[in-house]
Amino acid sequence: MDNQSKFNFKHNVEKGLADSELRSNLKFATNTLRAKRKALFADPEETHALRETGRNIKARVLSRLPKLLGKLEKNCIRNGIRVHWAETTDEANQLVLEIMDKHGAAKMVKGKSMVSEEMHLNSFLEKKGKTPLETDLGEFIIQLNNEPPSHIIVPAVHKNRRQIARIFADKIPGATYTEDVDTLLKTARKILREHYRTAHIGLSGVNFAVAETGTLCLVENEGNGRMCTTVPPVHVALMGLEKVVEKLEDVPPLYRLLCGSATGQRITTYFNMITGPRKKGERDGPTEVHLIILDNGRSKILADGQLQETLRCIRCGTCLNHCPVYTRIGGHAYQSTYPGPIGTILMPQLEGLDKKGALVTASSLCNACEEVCPVMIPIPELIRRLRNEHWDMDKKGVLKGRGSKKSILEALVWKTWKFTCTIPWINRIQLKLMGLSGGFLPEIGPLKAWTSVRTKPVFSKKSLKDLAKKEGIRHG
Amino acid sequence: MGKPNSRENIFSRLNKAVRTVPAWYPDPSPWEPARLTPKERISQFKELMTAGRSEVYPVKGDEWVAQLKKILHERRINTLTYGPETEIGKVLATEWETNDGSTRLIPWNNTIETFRDELFKIDAGITSTMGGIADGAALILWPTPEEPRLLSLVPPVHFALVRADKIFASFTEAIKKLDWAKKAPTNSLLISGPSRTADIEMILQFGVHGPTDLIVLVVE
Numbered sequence: 001m002d003n004q005s006k007f008n009f010k011h012n013v014e015k016g017l018a019d020s021e022l023r024s025n026l027k028f029a030t031n032t033l034r035a036k037r038k039a040l041f042a043d044p045e046e047t048h049a050l051r052e053t054g055r056n057i058k059a060r061v062l063s064r065l066p067k068l069l070g071k072l073e074k075n076c077i078r079n080g081i082r083v084h085w086a087e088t089t090d091e092a093n094q095l096v097l098e099i100m101d102k103h104g105a106a107k108m109v110k111g112k113s114m115v116s117e118e119m120h121l122n123s124f125l126e127k128k129g130k131t132p133l134e135t136d137l138g139e140f141i142i143q144l145n146n147e148p149p150s151h152i153i154v155p156a157v158h159k160n161r162r163q164i165a166r167i168f169a170d171k172i173p174g175a176t177y178t179e180d181v182d183t184l185l186k187t188a189r190k191i192l193r194e195h196y197r198t199a200h201i202g203l204s205g206v207n208f209a210v211a212e213t214g215t216l217c218l219v220e221n222e223g224n225g226r227m228c229t230t231v232p233p234v235h236v237a238l239m240g241l242e243k244v245v246e247k248l249e250d251v252p253p254l255y256r257l258l259c260g261s262a263t264g265q266r267i268t269t270y271f272n273m274i275t276g277p278r279k280k281g282e283r284d285g286p287t288e289v290h291l292i293i294l295d296n297g298r299s300k301i302l303a304d305g306q307l308q309e310t311l312r313c314i315r316c317g318t319c320l321n322h323c324p325v326y327t328r329i330g331g332h333a334y335q336s337t338y339p340g341p342i343g344t345i346l347m348p349q350l351e352g353l354d355k356k357g358a359l360v361t362a363s364s365l366c367n368a369c370e371e372v373c374p375v376m377i378p379i380p381e382l383i384r385r386l387r388n389e390h391w392d393m394d395k396k397g398v399l400k401g402r403g404s405k406k407s408i409l410e411a412l413v414w415k416t417w418k419f420t421c422t423i424p425w426i427n428r429i430q431l432k433l434m435g436l437s438g439g440f441l442p443e444i445g446p447l448k449a450w451t452s453v454r455t456k457p458v459f460s461k462k463s464l465k466d467l468a469k470k471e472g473i474r475h476g
Numbered sequence: 477m478g479k480p481n482s483r484e485n486i487f488s489r490l491n492k493a494v495r496t497v498p499a500w501y502p503d504p505s506p507w508e509p510a511r512l513t514p515k516e517r518i519s520q521f522k523e524l525m526t527a528g529r530s531e532v533y534p535v536k537g538d539e540w541v542a543q544l545k546k547i548l549h550e551r552r553i554n555t556l557t558y559g560p561e562t563e564i565g566k567v568l569a570t571e572w573e574t575n576d577g578s579t580r581l582i583p584w585n586n587t588i589e590t591f592r593d594e595l596f597k598i599d600a601g602i603t604s605t606m607g608g609i610a611d612g613a614a615l616i617l618w619p620t621p622e623e624p625r626l627l628s629l630v631p632p633v634h635f636a637l638v639r640a641d642k643i644f645a646s647f648t649e650a651i652k653k654l655d656w657a658k659k660a661p662t663n664s665l666l667i668s669g670p671s672r673t674a675d676i677e678m679i680l681q682f683g684v685h686g687p688t689d690l691i692v693l694v695v696e
Contacts, residue, residue: 032678049505056504063497066490085483137684138675154675161677181676185684192685197596213657223629223671223686230625230663231592241486248657252647253507263674266524267612270686271666279662284588284624295486303493 007335009358016329022158026330029157030321036264037318037372054257055376057250058312061242065302068211068244069293075214079276081289089119092294096121096203096236097128099290103234105130105200109192111218111225112136113205114152114315115238115294118337118350121203133199135192135224137185144171150331150339152317153262158330192224202228202286206239207314208254209291212247216291218272219258221265226272235274235286241293242311254314257374261316297350304398306385310345312375317342319369319379325362334359341369345382353390354401360386431463509611509646517610517643522694524613528669529682530690540637540693541571544602547691548579553633555598557582559623564604564637584624595626600633607642609650614668615692616650618661625663634687636667640696 016022041047061068073083086092092115100108108125110116110132122143125132134143138155142148145167149155156164161179168184169177175187196202204225208217216237218225229235245251259265278285302308320326320340331339336347336356344363347356360383369379388394391410392403420430438459443451450456512520522532535543548556559565560583572581582598584591603623606616615636619625628634644650647666651657656664671686682688 029678050507053504053507056502059501060504063494063501066487066494069490070487085486087482087485091482135685136675137673141675154678156675161679164676181679181681184676185673185681189684193596196685197592210657213660215660221671222673222684224684226625226629226665227685230629231588233589241490248651249506249648250504252651253504255647256507267614267666267668269528269667269669269672271614273660273664274662275660275664276662279621281621282624282662283584283586283591283621284626285662293486295482295489299486299489299493302490303496305496305498308493308497 007355007358009333009335009361012333012335013329013362016333019330021160021163022330023328025158025160026327029154030327033154033263033318033321037261037321038264040260040264040266050253050257051374051376053253054314054374055312057245057254058314058375061245062302062308062311064246065241065244068246069241071211072209072214072244073293075211076276076291077214079214080279081214081216081276081291084290084292086292086294087296089294089296092119092238092292092296093121093124095290095292096238097125097130099234099236100125100130100201103200103288105234107195107199108132108201108203109195109199109224109228109232110134110139111202111204111220111228112139112155113203113238114337115205115240116203117149118240118296119238119294132203133192133195135195135222135228136220137188137222137224140188140192141167144168148332148337151320152315152338152340152342154317158332192227196227196231199228199232201234201236202230202232203236203238204229206237206243206291207258208251209239209244210246210248210251211244214275215248216274217251217255218270218274219255219268220272221263221269223270226270229272229274230285233286234288234290235277236290236292237274238292238294241295241298242313258314258316261318261372261374301349307349307382307398309377310342310349310382312377313342313346314375315342316374318372318374322368322372324364324366324368329362334362341379341383342377345377345379345386348386348390348401349399352400353386354404357386357390357401357404360390431465434459435461435463506648508648512610512645514641514643517645518640518694518696520610521608521613521638521643524610525608525669525692528613529672530669530692532692532694534640534694534696536696538567540695541567543693544635545571545577545579547635548600549577551633553579553599555580555582556600556602556635557584557595557598557627557631558602559584559620559627561622562604562620564602565622568602584627588624588626595630598631600635601627601631602635603627603637605636605638605642606654607644607650608638609644609647609666611646612666612668614647614666616644616654617665617667619663619665620661628665628667629686632683632687633689633691634667634670635691635693637693637695640694 122132141156151157165179168175206216207219259268277289326340344359365380389397389402390405392406606618670682670690673684
């Protein structure tokens with residue numbers, strides 16, 4: 001399912017819901033992740049205080065964003081990191097390609113990076129004759145099967161062991177079918193370690209970039225991130241410009257929030273802090289470190305006092321695990337880099353309501369996402385804001401594609417409804433007519449969809465108003 | 477590289493946008509996990525490291541060499557790499573000179589470019605640490621020219637020495653006490669266990685890319 005093909009959300013949802021294997025895989029995985037998070041954040045008061053700290057740290061960052069980015073750039077350059085700026089994903093792709101070409105590099109080992117997914121970096125590089133290799137085990141599995149990730153943290157969450165065993169057997173030369181996870185892992189380990197040893201360039205994302213020190217922080221469990229950033233001679237780091245934090249002291253609470261929310265761990269296996277390329281006398285590490293800072297619409301999001309709350313996101317993925325919609329339809333249905341509640345608010349802002357507006361329907365506004373969000377993003381409120389913009393309700397929208405759902409017929413219906421409720425004699429006629437015709441509502445349009453799974457509403461012959469009158473109830 | 481005016485465009489948009497941000501935000505209240513006595517730190521460190529599937533061996537002073545040799549022998553580890561100029565490196569070299577065991581000691585003397593192929597074949601690596609943190613728990617590693625970054629990553633078994641009096645209560649405390657912001661080297665790390673993944677059916681598996689075993693010798 002590639003991102004470029006036409007986006008038909010309704011079709012995707014139906015397909016996701018009908019896939020019972022997918023649904024049981026998702027149910028199992030998200031239940032596990034939720035239980036783990038709950039066990040770690042067992043004390044509600046403590047958790048609330050920690051989330052408040054996280055929110056305030058990120059909110060403060062946004063209030064000083066240009067200043068902090070300037071500081072980050074200055075300190076990174078001082079540390080020997082080469083800093084590049086990209087307004088669009090095209091520019092960022094081009095920058096990666098230029099760095100690869102400059103070093104005559106053909107093979108790239110990649111640590112997990114959502115920004116690289118946002119850029120569609122793999123397909124771009126493949127078209128240019130390069131070999132990008134995903135090394136995170138989940139990403140490795142789905143790259144073998146030529147699929148995009150379906151979860152921010154657990155990219156292959158939609159696959160079970162049997163499906164993964166099949167992918168290994170079909171796509172890896174010489175591999176035989178086995179459901180033994182240990183054997184699968186050994187196969188991957190052997191292939192990947194050979195790639196680390198021979199790759200020309202390593203790529204990674206960035207979880208936190210510390211402005212005060214010019215440090216890039218990477219959070220991971222597998223060690224593939226350390227491999228990608230340490231073994232190859234060149235390291236390229238990609239970050240969205242909202243990933244900057246002010247001071248090193250800001251990192252521990254955000255780190256705890258990130259790993260606790262993502263996987264329910266107190267701490268991940270590796271917390272990797274990089275301040276620059278190999279210094280004179282050092283025996284390993286890349287000789288060049290590049291940092292590409294991507295905007296891709298983020299500076300526009302910052303310009304809106306409400307929508308900018310989206311930029312506090314630390315990409316933990318816990319809103320996905322808690323969402324009654326995501327956990328049933330899966331990540332691929334969103335056909336977007338970021339699925340789940342965060343994707344619902346972020347994608348229409350990045351790509352426009354005309355393209356990704358359908359995503360804002362993927363919510364029952366149950367509030368679960370907001371309750372667990374480590375940086376307290378009011379996701380349901382932002383969904384409502386986007387829905388309003390989608391229909392251009394208050395005519396104050398700022399997003400690309402605002403009002404793309406607006407229809408004259410619908411506006412007319414609401415206008416008429418207003419009259420029937422505010423002008424007494426029209427109201428009387430309407431009630432009479434509905435009493436007479438209510439039993440014969442034609443099953444077309446929205447009513448057809450509604451009645452496909454529900455009984456058709458039938459209006460009473462007499463209105464409540466008439467009945468009240470008859471009973472002698474008076475008001476006022 | 478890149479378009480020359482990208483940076484200017486981004487900054488001009490950000491500078492304009494930042495005016496819409498509320499002028500005041502409550503300061504984040506500092507977050508610090510519970511303070512612990514030195515004794516509690518050590519016991520919590522041992523407990524949580526073990527829970528994270530690391531092996532922890534408390535040793536007294538110089539006994540770590542004997543403990544190391546015992547483990548190397550028991551697990552039939554054939555090769556061990558180390559930084560020869562470090563304090564522990566010197567101890568190892570002397571020990572092996574007088575009492576060569578079944579494990580071959582391989583010093584890391586060269587740059588990775590010449591040592592890479594050999595390194596990927598070595599069974600184990602040993603490093604010292606800057607200490608540990610009890611809230612987590614994790615080792616603190618500040619690799620140096622004498623003790624490179626990949627010593628703790630490429631060999632399938634990683635031995636690490638931690639001084640018990642260098643176990644801090646939390647990451648926050650370690651940042652302050654070690655003056656991390658000013659003094660940290662090119663690469664600094666927290667390591668809380670062997671390399672792991674749960675990407676296949678949430679089944680926790682160890683040793684996916686890096687070390688399959690992390691063996692911590694706590695020197696008291």
